[in-house]
Amino acid sequence: xxxxxxxxxxxxxxxxxxxxxxxxxxxxxxxxxxxxxxxxxxxxxxxxxxxxxxxxxxxxxxxxxxxxxxxxxxxxxxxxxxxxxxxxxxxxxxxxxxxxxxxxxxxxxxxxxxxxxxxxxxxxxxxxxxxxxxxxxxxxxxxxxxxxxxxxxxxxxxxxxxxxxxxxxxxxxxxxxxxxxxxxxxxxxxxxxxxxxxxxxxxxxxxxxxxxxxxxxxxxxxxxxxxxxxxxxxxxxxxxxxxxxxxxxxxxxxxxxxxxxxxxxxxxxxxxxxxxxxxx
Amino acid sequence: xxxxxxxxxxxxxxxxxxxxxxxxxxxxxxxxxxxxxxxxxxxxxxxxxxxxxxxxxxxxxxxxxxxxxxxxxxxxxxxxxxxxxxxxxxxxxxxxxxxxxxxxxxxxxxxxxxxxxxxxxxxxxxxxxxxxxxxxxxxxxxxxxxxxxxxxxxxxxxxxxxxxxxxxxxxxxxxxxxxxxxxxxxxxxxxxxxxxxxxxxxxxxxxxxxxxxxxxxxxxxxxxxxxxxxxxxxxxxxxxxxxxxxxxxxxxxxxxxxxxxxxxxxxxxxxxxxxxxxxxxxxxxxxxxxxxxxxxxxxxxxxxxx
Numbered sequence: 231x232x233x234x235x236x237x238x239x240x241x242x243x244x245x246x247x248x249x250x251x252x253x254x255x256x257x258x259x260x261x262x263x264x265x266x267x268x269x270x271x272x273x274x275x276x277x278x279x280x281x282x283x284x285x286x287x288x289x290x291x292x293x294x295x296x297x298x299x300x301x302x303x304x305x306x307x308x309x310x311x312x313x314x315x316x317x318x319x320x321x322x323x324x325x326x327x328x329x330x331x332x333x334x335x336x337x338x339x340x341x342x343x344x345x346x347x348x349x350x351x352x353x354x355x356x357x358x359x360x361x362x363x364x365x366x367x368x369x370x371x372x373x374x375x376x377x378x379x380x381x382x383x384x385x386x387x388x389x390x391x392x393x394x395x396x397x398x399x400x401x402x403x404x405x406x407x408x409x410x411x412x413x414x415x416x417x418x419x420x421x422x423x424x425x426x427x428x429x430x431x432x433x434x435x436x437x438x439x440x441x442x443x444x445x446x447x448x449x450x451x452x453x454x455x456x457x458x459x460x461x462x463x464x465x466x467x468x469x470x471x472x473x474x475x476x477x478x479x480x481x482x483x484x485x486x487x488x489x490x491x492x493x494x495x496x497x498x499x500x501x502x503x504x505x506x507x508x509x510x
Numbered sequence: 511x512x513x514x515x516x517x518x519x520x521x522x523x524x525x526x527x528x529x530x531x532x533x534x535x536x537x538x539x540x541x542x543x544x545x546x547x548x549x550x551x552x553x554x555x556x557x558x559x560x561x562x563x564x565x566x567x568x569x570x571x572x573x574x575x576x577x578x579x580x581x582x583x584x585x586x587x588x589x590x591x592x593x594x595x596x597x598x599x600x601x602x603x604x605x606x607x608x609x610x611x612x613x614x615x616x617x618x619x620x621x622x623x624x625x626x627x628x629x630x631x632x633x634x635x636x637x638x639x640x641x642x643x644x645x646x647x648x649x650x651x652x653x654x655x656x657x658x659x660x661x662x663x664x665x666x667x668x669x670x671x672x673x674x675x676x677x678x679x680x681x682x683x684x685x686x687x688x689x690x691x692x693x694x695x696x697x698x699x700x701x702x703x704x705x706x707x708x709x710x711x712x713x714x715x716x717x718x719x720x721x722x723x724x725x726x727x728x729x730x731x732x733x734x735x736x737x738x739x740x741x742x743x744x745x746x747x748x749x750x751x752x753x754x755x756x757x758x759x760x761x762x763x764x765x766x767x768x769x770x771x772x773x774x775x776x777x778x779x780x781x782x783x784x785x786x787x788x789x790x791x792x793x794x795x796x797x798x799x800x801x802x803x804x805x806x807x808x809x810x811x812x813x814x815x816x
Binding site: 362 | 513515516517518519520521524585644645647648649650651652653656658659660661663664665667668670671672675676743747750751754755758766767770771773774779782783785786789790793794797
């Protein structure tokens, strides 16, 4: 009972602090708008810790955050090996291959109005399908190492990037294209100097959506077969051994990797599309 | 309407590529089988054939090519084999049969729909809270946005085991996964939608002396409908993926995910492919249903999709 009250007190303190901060005059400054969600996160973690310890919830159901943290410290090398196998070899390779392929197909399709009209709806349709289900097929074709994961990731990221690139390349006005024509610019100068830069906000939108898909693809594909290393492998075997603190540790790594990957893309976008209204 | 011909062309090109790809993908298997049926194959030992590329093997043995389309366990089945398998397991089998895809489809679909309903309801509720409470906006919204960038699907096996240890099995754990996958897109979309009325419109309501509640029901909620549909379409396909992945760790009892795993483990590629296509068709139908609902609703309301 006392733990329940402690948890409620923690909640109340955190919430009151946030209320005070959110109503204060500085609530829109950069620091405060980072502090508020941080306080909220810490409040939840503290409540989790107190409730799990207080009610003696078995670690098989929900380990306390401190135990997960301990695991992350102790299992550093293993987590790093899993990260390397799944994120760097599987997800990143697949992401680059899928993005380049999508980019190439989009440029080819763009030369014909007819083709790009066909590719947009088909690509949009494919992007909504559960492509991650092709994982068992690719594992059978390419073996259980990272190549099959890269293939699944490549197919998953292909369609969102393709659709966004094709849509982006159409996003110039007749006036802008006419201006290029009065300069005597042919297909390639127009593409490089006008249409590709204009398409960049769309392309980065696709690239950002694809970061999450790449991680999901690489992790879930490992549930269908993998060498004895990798985040998906570790998650599924640790679940089997009821070592849930290890599972949570992997999830924390996945979350950090996902946000960092997305953040990296957003950062590059900011540098490339500095002229776009949404960046100013 | 004018994009029907281009779409058909693209789909036709994909099908053609697939049909051609069947030959090199299956030629080694087909050659082994042809030899067992005493047909003449060059080179004549499996080991020697391993060293020959797929395409040159196909060129050397043109009489084996038809067999690549009718293998029992092909590496890449041809489209018509999948169509036959789908017809067999969807229409010919009794719905109660363990091999009927309708049965497995319903197992997955019920979890998807239940989870989607839970996730959407909670998502809309949280979005309303975020729009009306500055504290909630400031503390929860950043986490909702960050959650879009992390692979929360990785939680699926753990949720299954966690709820299993608490005594929940079958439908509910999968629905939970579907729920949290559809939850965050709905929160983010609805917050955007409820905030979409501009200052002018909000000021107009203030000049009418409208209360906060009236502003919500008469302006914010209607304005958010296009955003809601956009998130519903993302949410329903995420829910389906969640339910399928949720079926993997329980050791393949029932559902599309289970069929994929069974086909994979027992070397029946047609089962895997049929389940995959059935799942894709289900996703297409669900998304199509919401697109239709969106079109009808928005036309009645006189607004446009975002």
